[in-house]
Amino acid sequence: MNDASTALDRLAEQFLAYKRALGRKYKTGEYYLKAFLTYANSNNPTAQIPTRELVSGWCAGAVGNPGCLYNMACVIREFSRYLGMSGYDNAYILPPKRGARLEPHLPHFFESAEIKAFFEHCDKIQKRGEWPGRELVIPAIFRLLYCCGLRCREARMLLYNDVCLDGKHIDIKASKGCSRRIFISDELAEVLKRYDKRMSRIIPDRAYFFPRNQREPYKESFIPVNFNRIWRGALPHFHSPIKPRAFDFRHHFAYANLNRWAEQGKDVNVMLAFLMRYMGHANIQSTLYYFHFVPEYFGAFAQKAQALESLVPEVPHEEQD
Incomplete structure (x- = not known):
């Protein structure tokens, strides 16, 4: 971790290390988590935890793209739950009802x-x-x-x-x-x-x-x-x-x-x-x-x-x- 990293960056690294210790590659999760960090560091570089404003603002960028929004919601919810278990009680946990409903991709029926x-x-x-x-x-x-x-x-x-x-x-x-x-x-x-x-x-x-x-x-x-x-x-x-x-x-x-x-x-x-x-x-x-x-x-x-x-x-x- 370099000197320019924020408190949120460091917590994210700990979360990713936790996932990998469980045997998860978590590549897709890491991609979306880094996207959230980019948004958070641009809009509130002093933030220590995910706040309601940051989470809502970040997710708002994916409105109209349910597949992407579904992944974003899952990752940020997992991250905040991990922080809650680690003692960061004020980390905002996105309610399940706020997440996008992932519609199944209609299959093509081959002739x-x-x-x-x-x-x-x-x-x-x-x-x-x-x-x-x-x-x-x-x-x-x-x-x-x-x-x-x-x-x-x-x-x-x-x-x-x-x-x-x-x-x-x-x-x-x-x-x-x-x-x-x-x-x-x-x-x-x-x-x-x-x-x-x-x-x-x-x-x-x-x-x-x-x-x-x-x-x-x-x-x-x-x-x-x-x-x-x-x-x-x-x-x-x-x-x-x-x-x-x-x-x-x-x-x-x-x-x-x-x-x-x-x-x-x-x-x-x-x-x-x-x-x-x-x-x-x-x-x-x-x-x-x-x-x-x-x-x-x-x-x-x-x-x-x-x-x-x-x-x-x-x-x-x-x-x-």
Whole structure:
């Protein structure tokens, strides 16, 4: 800490150290906390704690941007609560009702032609000398996301030793506090075996299944940046108020299973427990989130997805923890 730092700066550093001691990276929180410090030091450089005026003034700058305001409110509320536990009783804690209500991002429902065009373009990725094997990683990782509904981080951080292609299963370790084993289809296992064989020649003894180099995975931006690039290349004339994202493959996976079960006459309420475990949800409420969009779109989506559902594995009943 330099001599020019304020009392608020020093408290913020203590708070960040506290978060990291708990094993949290807290990168997003640090970003918003530093933004608050910049605002506070410009408007009240002698402030010793977050005041109501500073917090309200800072949050007012994000009105109209609910996602940003939601993050700001969460971070400043956590910071003030930490200060309260540390003896700073006058730190202003933003009431929960004052925070923005974070509206869910509406998913894009992929049509068969869109998915076909996406993967055709995906398979045309060219080599780049600075990233050996990148042209192999991109088609394989997006097929895994599409077929298994993984979170983007789960696929990106997948360790090599956690993939058993002969046994057709993948172990997802401690994602969102919930480790699990998922089973994959024969078709996907063969795709990943071909990928693994070629990638092992380029980067032998790699730590990650989808490696940036021998010991490191790709960075967080790798999947969304490449998804957007491939989508624009595959569907240059696509127009929609809903911007497709790589995460929407996870929605697609959930609905493909829900549609299949409904068509087979299975009790969807009973099958939700299997879907919850496969997707790595800590509770059934997280799985029920997908029903927010089902009532008005279920039939249309079933018809659109039908041609591609055979590629998406059914959540197995015999899945074990």
